[in-house]
Amino acid sequence: MNTTINDIHSKLNNSIKKQEDLEKNKILSVSELNRLVKNILHTTFSFVWIKGEVSGFSSYSSGHWYFKLKDKEAQVDCVMFARKNQQLQWQPKNGDSLELQCQVSLYEANGKYQLIVETMQKSGLGELFEKYLQLKNKLEQEGLFSEAIKKPLPRFPQTIGVITSPDGAALRDVISTLLRRNKSVSIIVYPTLVQGISAANEICSAITNANERKEVDALIVCRGGGSIEDLWSFNTDSVAYAIFNSTIPVISAVGHETDFTIADFVADIRAPTPTAAAEIVSEGSNEILSTINVYLNSMSRVLTGKIEQTQLKLNFLERRLTSPKQRIASQKDFLASYRKRMQLNISSKVEAYKNKVNHAAIQLPSPKQIIQEKNHQVILLNKRLGVNIKSQINTYTTKMTSIKKSLLMLNPKSILSRGYSIVTGIDEKILRDTKNISVDDNIVITFHNGYAKATITEKNSKN
CATH class of the missing domain: 1.10.287 (Helix Hairpins)
Structure with missing residues (x-):
């Protein structure tokens, strides 16, 4: 893009002069001529930026893209090989205005010149990136990115706010991750647009609303991946100041791991994905669950030991008791x-x-x-x-x-004759407490003149 027209003319004149000096006394074949022109083009137009409109776009099974780039007065054939276009996260279509970095080449077999595309971007993205860098530098100088002012996340947040599109996959990922890691957490969704003209204003309003209502312990601002235009709402100064002025800690999770927005730099914590944001904010909850499990296991071991001791004592007393x-x-x-x-x-x-x-x-x-x-x-x-x-x-x-x-x-039979009965489990062990039975358990009731089998349908323990 930095190559000027004068530079190209100068390179072209030098290449032609050298070739004239080498070949002025030689008669060239067609293939030699084409090869000579190809070398001149490679030398003169090694990497240049051109812009135009896509026409006749085709994607082949080999992965290569073939299309024409045109303006109002001319067109040129273009090819972008698979190893290059696989680096893009989007595919152009007919009618798109593009800016291409390419090498001018000549196909020797038919003598037609073409552009070998190295990379491409939609027209105007260069200006967007310049705006992004300018705003980033401005906010950094104002101190909005300083680590010293980042707010820490609460260790055990009870209510999480999520600012995102109600229809996006990002919201589903956040909710499923939070509930999987902590079923007791409360989630409040502040639905907004995440791209488009009014998206930035809606995001700012949602952040302000959450701070005024004071109903959440942390905020997740998120959306899925996309192009720089799709993510532009999160590269505005209004969203940056809204996040900076929030008294509630904000986690930014915009796009994919390789996407960085202004919101990411201003937020108290930047997460690579919405799922990662949910995992970060619920880390403390996992600690609680682990601690509870440790205590439960310890209590279980103590109770098991006491039950075993009581059983041994009971067996000893049974042996001492004369029938x-x-x-x-x-x-x-x-x-x-x-x-x-x-x-x-x-x-x-x-x-x-x-x-x-x-x-x-x-x-x-x-x-x-x-x-x-x-x-x-x-x-x-x-x-x-x-x-x-x-x-x-x-x-x-x-x-x-x-x-x-x-x-x-x-004599137990005498006791039974007075209206009492003995209740045992299927294993013939006497049941002395409601703690030893559960609903749907099968039991045996022994009377003075026989027995009956029954099933527990209700259980009521009294202190």
Whole structure:
């Protein structure tokens, strides 16, 4: 673009003069002439910028582009090879006004000259880029890009504001990323245009609105990729000042990773993509979730240990607990032994009384009278003895009955007969707490005369 017409004329004259000196005494063939002209063109027009309108554009399967560049008075054939056009993010179409950096060449086979295009841009982009650089330098001198005034993001933002088009993929990417990383975060969308004449004003209004309402902890200003014209709304001084004056931290995520706008330089944080912006603003939330998971795992280990200790204690107590049947048998043996001892005691007492009677009979002077008296005493003693024996038997029988009732009270079947029941799981473990059951669990209810199977349909735990 810096090559002037005078420079081209000078190079052309020098090339022609050199060729005349070399070839003035030689008759050239057609191929030699074409090759000579091609060399002159390459030397003279190594890289030049030209502008014109696209016509007859074709893209071949090889990836090469062929088209004509024309103005009102002339046209020229152009080719842009695949290895060059793959560097562009767009494809021209018929009617586009372009500026081409190219090399002037000649196709030796037919003698037609053509332009070998190195790169291209839409007409006027050079002016836009100059405006971009001028505004960037101006704002940088004013201190809008200074790292010292950048606002830090809150560590755990609860509400995120998003300024973008409501119909763009950028909004979907931001929302899905935020909710995936933190389901409790609130998202407020400030819908705006992101390109076009009124886009810059809408973006400024959205930033101002968010600051006035004070309902978000951080702002994401974003849109997808595009050409420099598509992104121009984010290269305006009005948007730059709106971001700079925001009291809410602003993350700029405009275009692709290789796109840099004025908004990126002014924002507190620049993200390469909208998805990356969402990841940056939700980093603190991930820390919370990780901490919660650590505590949950720790609590789970503690509870598991306590449950295992309680189970061991329960097993120990179960082993020590004597069954009701064994206790009844033990009491029966005790009663039988006690009854036997009591009978022996009574027999020995009767025998002792008899011995006393016999001894007294021997010593009495009037045996008949004494015998009669003693017989009478014996009769009385027998009666008293019978009453005493019967009383003691009744007493021990009552004790035995009481003990038997107590033992029967300990019998689970006796408890069941009073209207109680035993609830166990399918694994036959007794369920003593609602914490051990869940809705839809299957259980077994044992009554005094049988059992029934049931399914939990509702659970209500009371403190």
